[in-house]
Amino acid sequence: MRHTTFTAVAALLALAALQGRAAADGTPGAPASWQPRGTVLAGAATTADPPAMRPGVTYRDTIKPGETRFYGITLDARTSTSVSAFAVPPAGARVAFRDGIELKLQGPDGSDCDQSAAHFEDDGDARPIGTAVSRLITGHRLDVCQDADQYTLQVHRTSDGAADPEAWPLELRSFAEPALAPGTAASAAPAVIGGASPTPLITGTPHQASGGTSFDTAAAVRTGIWRDRVPAGATRFYKVPVDWGQQVTVFADFSSAPDGDAGAFVASGVRLTAYSPVRQLVDGGNRSYAGRPVSLDEQLARVAYGNRTAYDSRVAAVRYAGWYYFAVTVHPGVAQAVDGPLPVTLRVEVAGAAQPGPAYDGDARAAGIGVGPHDMASADGAAATAGGGAGHAAALRLVAFAAFGTGTALLLVLAVWSAVARRRATAAV
Template sequence: MKRQLTFTAAAAVLALAALQGHAAADSTPSPSGSGPAGSAPAEAPPATWPPSGTAIAGASTTADAPPMEPATTYKDTIKPDETRIYGVTLDAKSSAYVSAYALPPAGSRVTYGDGIELKLQSADGSDCDSRDETFDTDGAARPIGSAVARLMGVDSDCQEANQYTLSVHRKSAATSDPGAWPLELRFVLEPALKPGTTAQPAPNFGSASPTPLTAGTPRQAHGGTSFTTAAAVRTGIWKDRVLPGETRFYKVPVDWGQQATVFSDFSSAPVNGDQSTYVSGGVRLTSYSPVRELIDSSDNAYSGSPTSLNERLAPVSYANRAASDSDVVRVRYAGWYYFAVSVHPDVAHAVTGAVPVTLRVDVKGTAQAAPAYDGDPGTAGIGIDAHDVSAADGSPTDGAGSSSGTSGMRFLAFAALGAGTVLLLTLAVWYAAARRRAGRPVDAVPQQVGAQQSGSQQAGSQQSGYGPPPAW
């Protein structure tokens, strides 16, 4: 009996240790393109953006356009030269934003001019807004898209309550990838301001060229593969690794009246045999607004030698929506601003493994009071709070927007510890009760029950000291 219980308890302890060890190991994700800590870099395919949301099937005509609901993310597919149409119902008060992103699989063939066209139209065919996002001459496939808007009080068209449509058209050359691409779409509404409200103008931080943040201890970040899983980072220095063919997303909380600047330093990397490899547009940094609208993008050549890119946003102000500069117009609300770091697939011919990246995030200015909205702007992703800033620890986020890095694994470890403790205590109680009932030394070998015993004899054998107490 003692040997049996000792073996069971030991097995429980070993299982608990294994689970806790696994949780502890998983709580520190390995950089992209590398194995567990301390091991040599391992070959791994580039991580890609898996479309999320509710399935929807875009129509070919406005009459059959399926309706989209506010504050909802959808997924669909789109073929070359295909147009998909979706319906949105708008009131006469709220501003509206509808985004669409095409997600070509890794290694897809694309050429200059390939991409997607977005158009928001009213029921009478008037164009409310349009965006045309295409690939450059570098031939690098990556997530591509933006958002279109209906702005109340700024535009003169599309101000009435009515049924509107979003059309998404995929442009594709005959030599480009012939397969259908996943689409991710999202529709949000921004409430109007309360009557009589005047928005504060943006503070003036000057026009001097941006300078990178250099003070502070670098911390580890683990960029996500989409807006949904973007790693939350705040003012500070963050390090990550990005594989050729990957686009990694990070999000920065920027409040009303604040200005964000992000430098992305692409460090040197081990060069492959041919040091003459030159990849035009080898690295890229792109900024997006809280409603997934593309703000700006820049790229640089990369062949293993250090280079740097930066994006400086305008100070956040509600009044920016009336600005003449489109890059300023797109920074018209507080919230999470997204920054995507891309490495061209051909960089794999120039360097070995992942490219080390250092993000220098600098959010300047004191947060101003939010304008008085006549409704909750949070459903559109507008606004941040103190918790958003303090929780921006570099971990990727899950679909609900919460950190899914170390905290989740830490919870698993504690849960395993609790479950293991309960198991060991239960075995101890069982052992003690069986020992009292047995009335003899625990090392005594009970008399074996023959296979020919009757049912009543087998029932009587329960008094031999085996099994849980009768109360169980």
């Protein structure tokens, strides 16, 4: 009976140790993904009584296929405001080309202040999807949405009917840009995106980066060469500090497949997407992946206050100094071509000398606008922590490893104890 008891206990401890090791290694299961955080805010079904959002506060909700959610936001007549919304489908969720999120910011009379959309533009590539819309103070009395009033954010989830039927988590956030100081003349000259094809940074010692799973946990990187590994079916976020007058260029080089199916071909297999400091989609691109090296690049316009007047949306979005975000996505189908995470090299270059920013009548840094010397110095490739972010995951790994070590030690003690007991029993006979 005693031997049977020891064997059962040992088996249970072995199982616990193996489970702890699996949790620490992240296998089996999907790669780490964005976990929307913030205050729960249930969007309304109509504009009659939408719940109120406050600037600088992160909110979370859910949204079903074909559903439209409404949120209220009070705006004054001086502050420009941007509001972002991102849906986060679970790993492996069914998505179609035109599925995605469509945003509108509307005035009290139903006039559209701004509208934007983000669609998957691919079948089967479930990833965080979203953008931002803005109410900009132009100073022109004839422009719409310039008055102090109650405004409404409309978030609609498009679906072709065959996509994932479940409600998706939704994360929302608003950003308030202070008005210019009285008597300050704003530059009206927008910048342009470089006419020549961008060239990648090829000099420098590569550094290790650990991309985050969301904007809040994005790895901060600066000019240099950074290496990471992105699992199939995952999106990793990186952020670059870019000051007024500077221009950022990012190349993402995806490695050849060391193992896997050499004949595999995945359309839209890899993707690079750029976002502004207010989480507005700036631009993005994708390429097929067939086990051979491929590269994607994004060169943004020079950061200038006057970019807000540009007709090119890719330039108009680059109107703030601050953290610019770059998301790297590897399609789930790439798992057919690669055994394990896909090696990725980011070549980041911030060109140009920093210039004085506009004279704001308020704290622009508190609103997430602008960068400082500390931001530059701290961009070391490490993922940030935010609630259940990278720090929480690291803590869980530490606990799992500790549990594995403790379980192994207990198994050794129990094995010795059981052997001694058997010997004593034999000697007594």
